[in-house]
Amino acid sequence: MSELSHRWFSRIADIDSALWQTFFSDDPLTSHAFLWALEHSGCVSQATGWQPMHLAIYQDQQLVALSPGYLKSHSYGEYVFDWAWAEAYQQHGLEYYPKWLSAVPFSPVEGHRISIKHSEPARVYQYIEQLLQDTAKQQGWSGWHVNFCSEQVAKQLAKGSAMLRLGVQFQWFNQDHHCFNDFLHSMSARKRKAIKKERAKISAANITIQWYQGEQITPAQMNLFIAFYQRTYLKRSGHLGYLNSQFFTLLQQLMADQLVLMFAKQNNQVIAATFSLKSHNTLYGRYWGASHDIDCLHFELCYYQGIEFCIANNLKHFHCGAQGEHKISRGFSPVYTYSAHAMIDTTFAAAIADYLQREQQHMAIYKQQCQALLPFKQ
Incomplete structure (x- = not known):
């Protein structure tokens, strides 16, 4: 069986746009044009704390997976909040930044984060997870994160070293x-x-x-x-x-x-x-x-x-951003959002895992409470 390999890209312009679109075909926020505009305008760069570091996975020189990624020196513009984690690191004399993040900058919108075209996707996920773990240790990252991904991606990554995190947003369905x-x-x-x-x-x-x-x-x-x-x-x-x-x-x-x-x-x-x-x-x-x-x-x-x-x-679907309980009475239903987080320091990883487990329980209750407040006829 052919070995998998990888390459990091510091500019999305170095990835063929037509090829990128075969992996991210109908999501405007992960389109090549949207991400290129962020880079070309200078909205994302090393200077703004969003250093592009996109990941490509190959088998026999053929591209089989892509993930938009950034090396972060802060947590602004992410909307999956980890400020408390960063503060805890600082209090213990540890560096939380840099960290690697797969996300769409400044966009709390679920979408493709890791897109795979391979006959054995589980094998590719395992390769990516191990690659991110190894690179984090080599480069001194506190960890790696995948924000606002699909439930499938989050749960697949959670089979390895990543931890699943739930959030709740309000969306309209036609x-x-x-x-x-x-x-x-x-x-x-x-x-x-x-x-x-x-x-x-x-x-x-x-x-x-x-x-x-x-x-x-x-x-x-x-x-x-x-x-x-x-x-x-x-x-x-x-x-x-x-x-x-x-x-x-x-x-x-x-x-x-x-x-x-x-x-x-x-x-x-x-x-x-x-x-x-x-x-x-x-x-x-x-x-x-x-x-x-x-x-x-x-x-x-x-x-x-x-x-x-x-x-x-x-x-069929209207996604109007994060937060906003006032949306419930106007017909926007609560839905889960998913992210995956891996921390290299095992002590902090255990503490965050415990926190996330309790947070998931809270989110389940919160979603149920919001569901009960929807204005629709019973």
Whole structure:
């Protein structure tokens, strides 16, 4: 049987884009174009603490697996929080960084993280797991992590040295609705009335929403969205956001057919905007910004309009980011997210494993509680 081999890539540009897409075909966030734009714009680099270190696995010179990866010098922009682990390392005089992370930078969205095309995928997983363990020890990493991967990948890695971690997000699923009213009629009368009341506030404020996608999006409209995005980050965090204007401009040039902008207008003036990506069956709501604080505008633009867009375009799934228990009453169901974590220090690995086991129990109870709060008819 032929031996497996590997290669690390410090630039995704060194991996053929067409070949990459055969492994990550319909996920816009792991597309070659999206990851290339992050690198080419400088949003990810050694200077920003996201040093590209993508992993390729070969058998007889044939590519059989790929994983987008980064060498991290901090934990910002990951959304699977390990700050307490890093603090514990520091308190014991140990270095938590660097660590290796397979993820999509700044994107708490589940998707392909390790994509394998091999007749014996378990063999490839074992090779990758051992490779990461050996490299971590050689390079002085505290460990390696795979964030927001599929359940299958997380559980496969957990058969080896990695530990499984669960999270909960809220997502919308299209139950073959023909219109927004179909969706509302799946709810109890009280919840249906509450949503209608929220949407009525938008109409009463003389606010209209317009969708733009693909070639409809002009450079001027993209620049307008960027201004909203930066203003929102500046107000909330004191900086202009993880993503710069060049990144969004590159996305418009490279993958316009997967972009969706929504603008809220009041008296013919744009007062808010959202930026989303789409695949053949999913809308990924990513960023929003507004110049005015208007009651219920965020719910309208970030949730209800996304639902309407999915119904109108026969998309089955609306993923609108992390956190947000307020999404439950608006029809977003709790779902598990999965990640895998391996720590080289055995003492810390045992402590974190105990923590994660207790966290999983908490997450199961939390998900069940959220499920009980859904607004749908019994």
